[in-house]
Amino acid sequence: MALVIESAATVGIPSSIGSSGRPRSGETVHFNGGPLVRLAHTTCRAQVRSMHSYHRSRGWAGIGYHLLICHHGVVLTGRGIRKIGAHAPGANSTHVGIQFMLGGSQTPTAKQLAAFVELLAWLAARGVRTSITGHRDWNSTDCPGEPLYARVRSGDWGGGGESPAPPAFEYWEVGDLKVPTGDPALYRGMTGTPVRRLQEALATWRPGILPEYGADGRFGGETEEAVREFQRVRGISRDGVYGTESAGELRRALTEADPAPVPPPRPPEDPDPAPAPPPDWLEEAIMSLPTLRQGATGPAVGKLQALLAAAGYPPANSFNGRGEPDGRFGAGTAVALGRFQVARRVRNSVTGGRGDQIAGRHTWEALIRD
Ligand SMILES: [Zn+2]
Numbered sequence: 001m002a003l004v005i006e007s008a009a010t011v012g013i014p015s016s017i018g019s020s021g022r023p024r025s026g027e028t029v030h031f032n033g034g035p036l037v038r039l040a041h042t043t044c045r046a047q048v049r050s051m052h053s054y055h056r057s058r059g060w061a062g063i064g065y066h067l068l069i070c071h072h073g074v075v076l077t078g079r080g081i082r083k084i085g086a087h088a089p090g091a092n093s094t095h096v097g098i099q100f101m102l103g104g105s106q107t108p109t110a111k112q113l114a115a116f117v118e119l120l121a122w123l124a125a126r127g128v129r130t131s132i133t134g135h136r137d138w139n140s141t142d143c144p145g146e147p148l149y150a151r152v153r154s155g156d157w158g159g160g161g162e163s164p165a166p167p168a169f170e171y172w173e174v175g176d177l178k179v180p181t182g183d184p185a186l187y188r189g190m191t192g193t194p195v196r197r198l199q200e201a202l203a204t205w206r207p208g209i210l211p212e213y214g215a216d217g218r219f220g221g222e223t224e225e226a227v228r229e230f231q232r233v234r235g236i237s238r239d240g241v242y243g244t245e246s247a248g249e250l251r252r253a254l255t256e257a258d259p260a261p262v263p264p265p266r267p268p269e270d271p272d273p274a275p276a277p278p279p280d281w282l283e284e285a286i287m288s289l290p291t292l293r294q295g296a297t298g299p300a301v302g303k304l305q306a307l308l309a310a311a312g313y314p315p316a317n318s319f320n321g322r323g324e325p326d327g328r329f330g331a332g333t334a335v336a337l338g339r340f341q342v343a344r345r346v347r348n349s350v351t352g353g354r355g356d357q358i359a360g361r362h363t364w365e366a367l368i369r370d
């Protein structure tokens with residue numbers, strides 16, 4: 001396997017961090033402490049960028065490690081070997097600080113260990129002695145964790161495990177949306193389906209919140225800002241990271257009575273004549289009704305079911321023997337609602353288009369006028 005060393009520019013951190021130096025007495029091995037989610041390599045880079053920000057927030061010039069090795073067996077440049085490190089007091093100017101990107105109960109992958117062995121040769125060719133120490137040889141710390149420190153003691157850097165399959169992302173179904181549960185967290189630099197689903201959910205919560213890139217599956221600056229904005233509105237910590245707290249709030253925001261869904265502007269080419277505006281009393285009544293989606297329960301759902309039945313679209317499996325609605329927004333109610341919306345050409349309040357099976361203000365208005 002050829003050794004791959006990514007530059008600071010590729011990783012996305014500054015290419016000059018800290019003072020010039022020339023550590024050449026040996027290597028000091030570290031781990032991350034907390035476990036690192038193992039996903040596509042773009043995420044490894046994002047993890048290094050977040051370590052860089054974290055170290056800066058502690059008043060350092062930036063990331064303290066000289067080099068890092070991810071579970072893919074790629075070496076990512078931190079400060080690089082022409083700088084004094086900030087990884088272990090007493091060793092910073094003499095030893096190359098190398099972080100194995102793992103923590104908790106994670107053990108190094110075979111690729112990670114193979115890359116480390118090749119990196120030792122690469123360093124030796126640049127005048128760095130092969131003399132491996134662990135962070136705990138210098139300071140009072142658990143770092144680099146027992147599995148790695150056992151290797152420091154034995155000098156055995158062979159073996160290692162497979163990189164486990166990426167963790168499965170789980171979702172809550174909210175109407176047509178699949179809302180990521182926030183475990184694993186989503187944050188800047190990540191890409192793929194979980195990110196796209198988060199973006200779709202955010203754009204449903206507030207249409208237009210991703211004006212430039214939309215739901216493109218890339219967690220960039222625009223998505224980070226959107227998450228921050230959501231966190232601000234919901235009064236939770238504004239870190240721009242979509243974790244379990246943000247996920248719970250987003251699910252709640254999309255499920256519960258929607259305080260102010262901004263309806264998308266009516267497209268000009270829409271051939272339907274604009275309905276007459278509702279009288280004030282009706283407007284007021286409609287605004288006080290919650291937005292309901294599949295999964296909702298309670299008296300408002302019962303009212304929705306009764307109105308659908310009265311309009312000629314009785315929800316299946318939703319009424320007891322006495323003809324009373326059960327107040328549970330299940331599949332039968334969703335199907336009946338969708339049919340009603342399409343037949344009456346009801347504009348969707350939340351998602352744009354028609355027939356979204358969500359009872360928002362336009363649906364309520366159509367049902368009450370009916
Ligand atoms: Zn350490």
Ligand SMILES: [Zn+2]
Pocket residue numbers: 040041042044045070071072073074
């Ligand atoms: Zn990687």
